Amino acid sequence: MRIATWNVNSVKARLPRVLEWLKEAQPDVVLLQELKCMEDAFPLLEIGDLGYNAAVSGQKTYNGVAILSKTPMEIDLRALPGDPEDEQARYVEAVVSGKKKGSRPVRVASIYLPNGNPIEDAGGPSAKFAYKLRWLERLIPHARALLKTEDAFVLGGDYNVCPTDDDVYDPAAWRNDALCRPESRTRFRELVYLGLTDAIHALHPEPHHYTYWDYQAGAWPKDQGLRIDHLLLSPQAADRLTASGIDKGPRGKEKASDHTPVWCELEDK
DNA sequence: ATGTCGCGTGAAACGCGA
Numbered sequence: 001m002r003i004a005t006w007n008v009n010s011v012k013a014r015l016p017r018v019l020e021w022l023k024e025a026q027p028d029v030v031l032l033q034e035l036k037c038m039e040d041a042f043p044l045l046e047i048g049d050l051g052y053n054a055a056v057s058g059q060k061t062y063n064g065v066a067i068l069s070k071t072p073m074e075i076d077l078r079a080l081p082g083d084p085e086d087e088q089a090r091y092v093e094a095v096v097s098g099k100k101k102g103s104r105p106v107r108v109a110s111i112y113l114p115n116g117n118p119i120e121d122a123g124g125p126s127a128k129f130a131y132k133l134r135w136l137e138r139l140i141p142h143a144r145a146l147l148k149t150e151d152a153f154v155l156g157g158d159y160n161v162c163p164t165d166d167d168v169y170d171p172a173a174w175r176n177d178a179l180c181r182p183e184s185r186t187r188f189r190e191l192v193y194l195g196l197t198d199a200i201h202a203l204h205p206e207p208h209h210y211t212y213w214d215y216q217a218g219a220w221p222k223d224q225g226l227r228i229d230h231l232l233l234s235p236q237a238a239d240r241l242t243a244s245g246i247d248k249g250p251r252g253k254e255k256a257s258d259h260t261p262v263w264c265e266l267e268d269k
Numbered sequence: 270a271t272g273t274c275g276c277g278t279g280a281a282a283c284g285c286g287a
Binding site: 009010012013034036037060061062115117128160214215216217218219255257258 | 271272273274275276277285286287
């Protein structure tokens, strides 16, 4: 079972790119972020024509996440637990059926973690950075609860966290960015250290594999990127991990998203 | 040194978020 994650930066503006990539890459499950539309504006028909079911948590203008699956799925959560006041569409979780008869289902979540920049405003800590850190702090107990179920699961998405200096082209320049701050990194590490496997890092430990390149300053042609899109696997999913990769193709196309898809392959046993 | 997108508003250019 191939599971991919992709921050598309507007599913409407990106629709031709998304459809062509789905046809070419043939993922079984796709976790999408930054839909930038309400649920009723999600292109269900076009994506459904390619054989996908969709679970969407949308919002006007900003955020928005979805799960696409070729097999049937059961939606479990449309928001990350822990703050009923949080109205931003950044989390959706579902259980997708296995591909073959008798194969085990996999729980997946599509995550769009807050960016958190700027880290300060008017000299003090910013509300945006605090929201990002709180969001990470809510994700940790939720992951801990999921681990207790001993289900195979994949928490994938745009984490807006660059885990180490090896994951950014110029660590010094990004030192005070919310994506690279130690406060973000310690919380991300705490999440991973619960016992999750970073599907890219586990199989491709070399430094400087990126998933995001800013639109500005020719970052893409110069390969000045960051690794901020992650697939975090439970032990039961990691046991089935046979391959993973970053598909840089879509980033080089016309009208590209600033992120490119990241995928992993789970043995269907 | 700078360089970009996408959205909403409201009718063109701007503010916001990234």
